[in-house]
Amino acid sequence: MSGPRRRADRPARASDAGAFRAALGLGYVVVAGLLATVAAWPIYGSARAILVAAVGILAGLGIVALARALPFRGPLRWLAIVGATVVAYLLLVVPVAIPSAMAGGPQAWGRGIRDGAVGIVVGWKQVLTLSLPLGEYQAVLVPFLLVMLVGTVVAGLLVVPDRRTSPLAVLVGFAMSGFGLAFGSSAVSAPVLLGSISVPAPRELLVAVGGLVAALAWLLLRARTTRSMALRRATAGTVQRAGLSGWPAFRRRSLAGLLVAVALVAGAVVAPAAAGIVDRSALRDAVQPEVVLRQTPTPLASYRSAFTAERIDEPWLSIEGDTAGIERLRLATLDAYDGETFHVGIDEDEEAVRFNRLPRAAVRAPGDAAFELRVGDGYSGIWVPAPLGLRAAPDFTGARAAALDDGFHRSADDATSIDTAEITDASGAGGGAPRGLASGDEYAVIAAPDGTRELGEPGGTALLDPEEYPALTGWLDLQGQSATAAGFLELVDRLRTRGYLSHATADGPDAAGWIAGLGSGYAFLPSYSGHSKARIEALFTQLADQQRLAGPEASDAALVAGIGDDEQFAVAVALIARALGYESRVVLGFRLPGAPEVPGVDACTDVCTGAALTAWTEVSGGADAWVPVDATPQHEVAPSLIQEGEQLPEHPTTPERPDAPVVEPPSAQSESNDAAAAPDDSAAAVPPAVAAWLRWTGLGAAAVLLALLPLAVLLLAKSLRSRRRRRDPSPEVRVVGAWEELVDLYADHGLLEAEHVVRADTARAVGRPAAATLAALVDRAVFAGDPPTSSEADAAWSLVDRERDELRGGARARRRLSARLSFASLARSLRPARASLQEPAR
Incomplete structure (x- = not known):
């Protein structure tokens, strides 16, 4: 039951x-x-x-x-x-x-x-x-x-x-x-x-x-x-089932x-x-606008182009709304210096600045500023002018609003905003077009007011190698200031007081606009652009040499020597800060009416023109607070440069148009890239059309050589293989090598689709007398009691050479070329053990 x-x-x-x-x-x-x-x-x-x-x-x-x-x-x-x-x-x-x-x-x-x-x-x-x-x-x-x-x-x-x-x-x-x-x-x-x-x-x-x-x-x-x-x-099917043992x-x-x-x-x-x-990485680490940033030169390198005759009065930005509490509009914050340029730190060997997208739903807090910006004809590029304390992503309007919304990114430290949207042409085709903002783009921003921040004391360790900057180190030693906040601010004041503002290398129509903006008493002196280590060292060399030659009792006016503009002096202040132990960065942007007044720099009211573009330094004041430090040099007292052996005049005067030449840095250190710089005569010796033709001809020849490289390697491999077989010191190995060469020859000519184990079978399958003769010769050489002689090896190779000549002579040119470039002999070891054989194409 x-x-x-x-x-x-x-x-x-x-x-x-x-x-x-x-x-x-x-x-x-x-x-x-x-x-x-x-x-x-x-x-x-x-x-x-x-x-x-x-x-x-x-x-x-x-x-x-x-x-x-x-x-x-x-x-x-x-x-x-x-x-x-x-x-x-x-x-x-x-x-x-x-x-x-x-x-x-x-x-x-x-x-x-x-x-x-x-x-x-x-x-x-x-x-x-x-x-x-x-x-x-x-x-x-x-x-x-x-x-x-x-x-x-x-x-x-x-x-x-x-x-x-x-x-x-x-x-x-x-x-x-x-x-x-x-x-x-x-x-x-x-x-x-x-x-x-x-x-x-x-x-x-x-x-x-x-x-x-x-x-x-x-x-x-x-x-x-x-x-x-x-x-x-x-x-x-059983009534009972044994249980599993313990x-x-x-x-x-x-x-x-x-x-x-x-x-x-x-x-x-x-x-x-x-x-x-192990450093963990996530997908968001790879989704960065790094490619666009690497392809975009640092905006500080083109700082002087804003002061040329064509751009100095062009409107870059139009501002509408209440900017109360906002002192500055930031174009780009540059935190990394490689000795050549200040740029956004995205290099692999630097701590990269991350860029993210901001939410676009902003809650305006009491005291926040809300205003609209419109891009003018003077500006285009990936850098988005914006205040520091953005509450949310800008609200873009206009025909490109969707693309600009999607391309907007903000750095993780809220210091720099970029937009990677393509600037399309009238037909709407982007292609390889530039990216970022363009004339006519509009956007609204909501930002927290710029707070007042006190500069803290620097760290105990210098962030700059003094041996790499001997002129800067020498100038700091001459000042005798302590590594404190008060000492740093005194050094910045001396640098600006002893500097002299100049935006160009030559006094001409290109410089007339900014010279007129500095007043009738301004005396032009040329200065080179660039902010590499060589350019900054040349600036500190001017200052240190002037101070040593003027003596300890010299007045402030007698110590004026460094000539340049915000590009050089903002970098100089940043390097001084690092030498004292501060973290520093350089910011390019515009001052608004609420910012402290700086002689020589216009403040934006309703319109920001090229003349209002400026650069300043920001120094870490502790607790992630960055304190802005203006670096624009004075322009009221022109330098009276002292040469070695000269005495400082007892009553120095400021010449109206001094012709004293500025001490130029060595040619290897000169980085002038002004539009007004003299063209290189040697470069003009070759007409542009000829230079373009030579360039494209060279590129085409290189492409052809690259395309032919595999074929050249194939021919070289076959030649070396045949030479090694023919010149082996052992006659027996040379005889066997002759057979291998003949089989490769048949494979390249399409006579052999599979090699048999026995040489005689391979020769019969090929159906050519030379193959049968050489197969018998090789078998005797390998299996006979006496080793083959050198004459027998030469005879085997002579048979191979005659067979090669006969195959080439009986084939068309196309077939001969195909056999020489065939990979069949190199890959015949991969063929099946047996296969049908066919006559060569004629």
Whole structure:
């Protein structure tokens, strides 16, 4: 009676076991979703992300249950699953992932659904380019909802019903967690103290170890259930089944526990160690406008071009609105100096400045300034003029608004704004067009007012190698100032007082505009452009030499010697700051009416022209506060340069138009790139058309040589191979080499498609008398008792040469060239063991 009852119960037990394995699989899917939520939390930092994860998991499980209940199978079932997923996504995306779209009625809801659909394609870029945490801004939660919904559906369909491919759900679970790790920050989570033990990167550790343990636990339990079902099926015809002995059960369970323990130990030991010694990188580290920045010269190098006759009065910016509290508009903040230029620090061997996209929804706080900017005819480029304390991304208007919105990026320190949108032509074709702002672009900004910051004391260690800047170091030694904030400000004051403003190398029409702006008493003196180490060292050499020659009792007017403008003096101040231990950077931009007045520099009111462009230095005042330091030299007292052996006049006067030449730096240090500089006669000796023809001819010849290089290498390889075989010192090796050469010759001419093991068979298959003769000669040389002589080796090679001449003589020129350039002989070892042979083409 017990036997039939047991057989009746077996289908129920099998069904129960299948349901149990499906439940285990779904449990793993839920755990994988929870770990993916933990991994993605730093991206959003909002409780809305938890809601998105929960809804995505529940909706995915619901679609899996629906798929299981469908009465049909095949392509129609998969079509229904995809349709259900799409419908669920469109119904959930607005209330769950884009809650801001629910406040405006049906029209806003429709726009939200549209943004959700578009976010499937472009939402990933938005996640990568916005500053973390993202919160609930616009449609940034759309990619996360997609990951949770689609990931749960795919993993659920793999585990229900349980089958051979179910373990692939582990890959889906790891991929779900990979979203948070890949799209998040490269910085790991802060260590956590557990008693006296510090656990590094706890979030990453939880995701990695938790995912591994969950996968192992599910796979082991699934394997155990599968084995139990197999044993039941194997004993289905018996009344009794012997139970598993204690030792095998203990051994198997111990092995399973050992695997889990190894996973825990490996994760707890290896993961923190790796987090501490390996630099982690995320996708957002690679999504940077670095390529555009590297292709764009530093704007400080073109500073003087704003003061030429064509550009000095051109409008760069028009300002409308209340700028109260905003002292300066920043064009670019340059924090890295390589001895040649000050630029944005994006080089691989420097600490790169990251650029992100800012949210465009700004909340205006009390005291914030709101105004509009319009780009004039005088300016275009990637650098976006903006105040320091931007609350949000600018609100661009006009025909290019969408492109400018998408291309706007802000540095992580809020110091520089750029826009990588292409400047299209009238036809709307971008192509290789320049990028950034163009004339007519308009945008509105909201910014916090510039606060007053006090300069703190410098660090104890100089950030400049004194041996690399001997002139700067010598000038600092002459001043005798202490390495303090007061000493630094005194050094800046002396530098500006003893400098003299000049924007050009020659006094001509190009310089008339800015000279007139300095007043009738200004006396022109030439100065070179550039801000390399050589140019700055030449500036400090002028100052130090003048001070030594003038003597300790000289007046301030007698010490005026350094000639240049903001380009050189802002860099000089930045280097002085680094020599004292301050961090420093150079800023290019405009002063607004609220900024301190600086003689020689116009302040912008309604319009910023080229004449208002200026550069200043910013010095780190501690606590991430940067203090602006003006560096423009004075222009009222012209220098009276003292030559070696001269005496300073007792009553120096300021000449109206002094003709005393300035001490020029050596030719190797001169960096003048002014438009007014004298052209090089040697360069003009070659007409531009001839130079262009020579350049393109050279490029074309180089391209042809590169294209022919593989063929040249092939011919050289064949020639060296034949020479090595022919000149081997052993006659026997030369004879065998002759056979190899003949076989290669047949292969190149298309006579041999496969080489036989026996030489005689190869010769018969080729069907040429020379092959049979040489095969017999080689067999005698190899297998005879006496080794072959040199004359026999020469005879073998003479046979090869005659056969080559006969094949070439009987073939057309095209066929001869094809044989010489054939790769068949080089690859004949890869051919099949046997194949048909054919006569050469004639």
